[in-house]
Amino acid sequence: MPSWADLPIGQVVRLDADPDAIAPALDPLPDDAPAVVTYFAAEERSVVGLAASVLRELDKAAIALFPAWLPGAEGIEGPSGVNVAAVQALALRRASATGHFGPFLAELARRALTGGPSGLAPEVRAAGLVRALADSFGRARLAVLVRVPDGLGAAAGEVLVAGCEWLAHRGRAGVWLAGAPLHDDRVRTIATPLPASPLPAAAGGARGAVPLPATADRAPAVAYPPVAGRPHPGSASERALEAALSARAWAGGRAWNQTYRTGPLAVPIRVDLLWERERCVVEIDGPDHRAPAKFAADRQRDVLLQLDGYAVLRFPDAQVMTDMDTVVRQIGQFLRNRRRAEG
Structure with a gap:
């Protein structure tokens, strides 16, 4: 039986388990698991559109989780110039000590207080958001569990896989597909490290604010576990x-x-x-x-x-x-x- 640490990072794979069985096994996160967020995929017409959707949702999660990824920023709230300067200074100091890309982290810290869109390139955002989200949960790595919706046609499935490959390569994230089948031989299926019996895992609780899967009139969404010591920002x-x-x-x-x-x-x-x-x-x-x-x-x-x-x-x-x-x-x-x- 593999462990969560054995699942690949920087690749797209399919997990051989139902996503509803995976969720309780990851909450709370096993000690050897990367941080895991769940993306409820919707049909997109282009790889660019899918990448934009994923980045938008990961960005929302990172903003909601602030200041979990920026130690020292606890208690700094509000868009005043003094507060913005303070969090940007903290972000640049953290980047210099940890290898984060300073301009990205400083911009993310500013936007956590002031709102507004990012002005950075998608590739920069992908790498930066993956690191920030992993940091939020005290983990070195991040995996995105992509819940594949029912009814995707062949073309939409190809777009989904290509977009996931972009995220895996540019963000250095693990991208794990689960849900409806995809007819794409580029994605290999791997064993999922679930407990032998689902009952003890269920006792741990598949908890947190988990949005419903996307539909035609509901935007795609990301679900993520809570940070210890804080109310879940999505609840x-x-x-x-x-x-x-x-x-x-x-x-x-x-x-x-x-x-x-x-x-x-x-x-x-x-x-x-x-x-x-x-x-x-x-x-x-x-x-x-x-x-x-x-x-x-x-x-x-x-x-x-x-x-x-x-x-x-x-x-x-x-x-x-x-x-x-x-x-x-x-x-x-x-x-x-x-x-x-x-x-």
Whole structure:
């Protein structure tokens, strides 16, 4: 069985597994895996169009993940001239120490505060975005898991493969295809390092803000895992809950998107929000958690955590967005009760 580290970087390959089975195996990321983002491909008429689409979505992800890829920029917000100068100086200093292309990183840092399009060449952006995204997750390499949509014709399939080859070569990223079949002998199929049983992997949770696959009226999108210690930038409910909790003194000690193991050999579990001292986990569930497989995996996760002494409080993300007072009150009541019992 290969490991994730054995999968090629700088090449386009096809994984011999369903993407829905791959997702839970990569969240949380195995220790030997590159950082992985998922691109929901849509039909494009040209390689140029596909490359532009991928770069646009990778750029959105990098901007959303700021400042994860720029250490020292934490707390710098807003488009003021002082802030822009500060992040650009940080970017140039980081580039000189790490081998990043300084002009790209400085421009990306500026645009993270001010918005606006990039003025750099696509080849420069591809290489720079791949490195920045890998850095966001503390990894040296990046792979793009491309979910191939159903119904692509032969010409559209050729465009997809050629565009993926461009990204792999120019960005030095691994490009892993999964999903609908493609009739293209340029792409070899390789074994996927999935666990023998999908149930333990599912207990880890295929989590994070995962957009729906592209359709004719929906732009292609990229999904990516959360950065430990922060609400997922793609999750409005996580960001809203953090904003509500940040004003409460009793909410101190919380940690977002942590990986937890119930034992040295146990499957890692990523939890949305953790109070470790009070042994409290808060999970925010989207509509997909009502599906039978996800529901069963959630129950297994809960049992594993409960056996290790944790309480698990679950809230639908719709409730977080529409009834925040109740959610915050229930979390606060639980934490205060735990602290009184321990004190």
